[in-house]
Amino acid sequence: MSRPLAPISLDLDNAWSYQMVHADPHWTALDSYMPTLIPRVLDFLDDRSVKVTFFVVGRDVTLAGHPELYGELVRRGHRIGNHSHNHEPWLHRYTVRQLDDELDRSEEAIVDATGVMPKGFRGPGFSHTPDLLTRLVARGYRYDATVFPNILNPLSRAYYFKSTNLTPEQREERSRLFGTVADALQPNKSFQWDLDGSGSLAEVPVTTFPGLRTPIHLSYLIYAASKTRGLADLYYRSALGLCRLGDNPPSMLLHPLDFLGYEDAPRLGFFPGMTLPVERKLELAHHFLDVLERWFRPIPIEDYLESQAGSRPRHRAFSASSG
Numbered sequence: 001m002s003r004p005l006a007p008i009s010l011d012l013d014n015a016w017s018y019q020m021v022h023a024d025p026h027w028t029a030l031d032s033y034m035p036t037l038i039p040r041v042l043d044f045l046d047d048r049s050v051k052v053t054f055f056v057v058g059r060d061v062t063l064a065g066h067p068e069l070y071g072e073l074v075r076r077g078h079r080i081g082n083h084s085h086n087h088e089p090w091l092h093r094y095t096v097r098q099l100d101d102e103l104d105r106s107e108e109a110i111v112d113a114t115g116v117m118p119k120g121f122r123g124p125g126f127s128h129t130p131d132l133l134t135r136l137v138a139r140g141y142r143y144d145a146t147v148f149p150n151i152l153n154p155l156s157r158a159y160y161f162k163s164t165n166l167t168p169e170q171r172e173e174r175s176r177l178f179g180t181v182a183d184a185l186q187p188n189k190s191f192q193w194d195l196d197g198s199g200s201l202a203e204v205p206v207t208t209f210p211g212l213r214t215p216i217h218l219s220y221l222i223y224a225a226s227k228t229r230g231l232a233d234l235y236y237r238s239a240l241g242l243c244r245l246g247d248n249p250p251s252m253l254l255h256p257l258d259f260l261g262y263e264d265a266p267r268l269g270f271f272p273g274m275t276l277p278v279e280r281k282l283e284l285a286h287h288f289l290d291v292l293e294r295w296f297r298p299i300p301i302e303d304y305l306e307s308q309a310g311s312r313p314r315h316r317a318f319s320a321s322s323g
Contacts, residue, residue, distance in 0.1 A: 006249035006296035007204055007304040009053040009081065009145065010041065011122060013256055014060050015265050017087035021125065023164050024267060030063060033265050037256050038069045042076050044259065044282065048289060051077050052254070053300040055122045055145075056114075058085035058106030067113040074114045079300035081120040081145070082106050089125020091132055099135050107139075120301055122146050126183065126206075134198045143202040143305060144193070145251070150206075151184045151213040184213050189248040190308075204301055207250035209235075210242040217253040222284045223273040229284075236288060240295045249296055249304070258285055 014034060019027035045052060054073050061070050073080060084091070085106035094102065111117055121136055123146040136144060188208055193201045209216055216239045224232035243250045261278035262269055269275070292298060299307075 003293070003295065003297040004244070004249050005304055005307050006252065006292070006298050007053070007145075007301040008050070008252040008254070008298035009055060009122070009301055010254040011055045011083055011256075012038075012057060012060065013083070013087060013124070014057060015268060017057060017060075017124070018268055018271070020087070021089060022270065023167075026267065030059075031265075031267065032060065032063055032066070033256065033260060034060065034063075034066060034069055036264055037260060038072065041256075041259050042072065044285065045078075046076070048286070048293075050289070050298055051079070051300050051303075052298070053079040053081050053120065053145075053302060055081040055083035055120075056106075056110055056118075057083045057087045057124075058109035059087070061109040061113040070110075070113040071115075074116055079120075079302045080110060080114050080116045080118050081122060081301070082110060082118040082141075083122055084124050085109065087124040089123070089127045091123050091127040092129045094129075094132075096131050096135065099132055103135060103139060119143070120145055120204075130195070133193055133201055134195050137195060137199040137201050141201065143204055143301065145204040145206070145301060147183060147186045147203055147205040148208070149184050149186045149188045149213055150208050150215050151181075152215065188213070189246075190251075190305075202305060204251050204305070206253045207243065207248065209239045210246055210248065216240075216250065217255070218258045218285060218288060219255050219273065221288050222258055222276070222281055225284050225288075226273060226276055226280075233287075233291070236291055240292065244295055250292075251301070252292060252298060254285075 015031040016027045019031065056070060060066060085102050091099065107117060119140070119142040121141055121144050123132065126146050126148040128144065128146040133144060186205060188205060188210060190202065190204050193203055195201065206217060208214055216236060221232055221236055224235065240250065257268065257271055257274065258281060261276065261281065262274050264278070
């Protein structure tokens with residue numbers, strides 16, 4: 001039986017961006033694990049003969065020694081998306097001018113390092129607004145991949161806040177971190193934003209468990225498997241089975257900490273699963289991608305959207321102003 005195509009991506013968040021959101025004052029040193037992470041991830045994907053979309057943070061590309069690292073992503077056959085310039089997960093607070101400046105700077109950095117003008121965007125911390133979507137259309141972007149219809153968003157944010165000493169102002173900035181309850185009610189499969197006369201834009205949500213609206217991205221699976229692998233495995237297989245039955249190819253999301261251990265980023269020990277050895281994480285990552293590939297064939301988001309061109313439209317019209 002042929003396997004349906006399914007989009008897969010990896011958000012290249014760096015150590016400093018996690019520290020910044022966590023209000024760690026050391027974040028301004030711009031600590032980077034990219035020299036360790038990028039070769040490790042590329043070798044992992046090569047072993048599987050899988051290509052993905054890497055969502056890149058512009059500021060990271062400009063760090064000393066990084067342009068060559070990021071150029072290697074393209075040389076190894078992967079796609080490049082825009083993950084903002086400063087990775088501030090409060091884009092909903094940006095003015096239109098600030099949004100344009102953020103996109104200008106990130107695009108310039110990404111093109112300089114990779115030679116690729118990104119045509120897809122994912123907001124840091126899953127933050128997005130109608131203004132952002134409209135600016136993406138005006139710049140010729142083909143898609144956004146920010147929506148995360150996860151019913152646990154508020155609980156994830158509460159857990160994150162509990163591990164920090166944020167000021168009231170910082171809590172307000174991060175009030176939509178990981179997404180809102182309204183985001184949990186968005187479609188769980190690809191759809192089309194109707195931007196009230198400004199055009200339309202494809203949206204590729206980060207897929208959650210059909211019906212339950214709980215996460216199935218790799219970080220969640222690895223953490224769950226560290227507690228009870230059998231149940232994590234059953235949970236994921238059930239989700240993929242429902243995706244297959246519902247004609248909803250899952251958009252699988254990977255993160256850097258899926259491939260890093262405490263020794264690689266000791267300041268990020270507050271994240272769930274950071275006490276797992278790297279070898280254990282890599283074994284679990286291989287396992288869950290094995291499971292995914294029994295049901296679907298993972299490809300970059302851009303290639304997935306291209307494969308849908310000319311077919312019967314399956315995107316749901318959705319008004320950005322109501323989102």
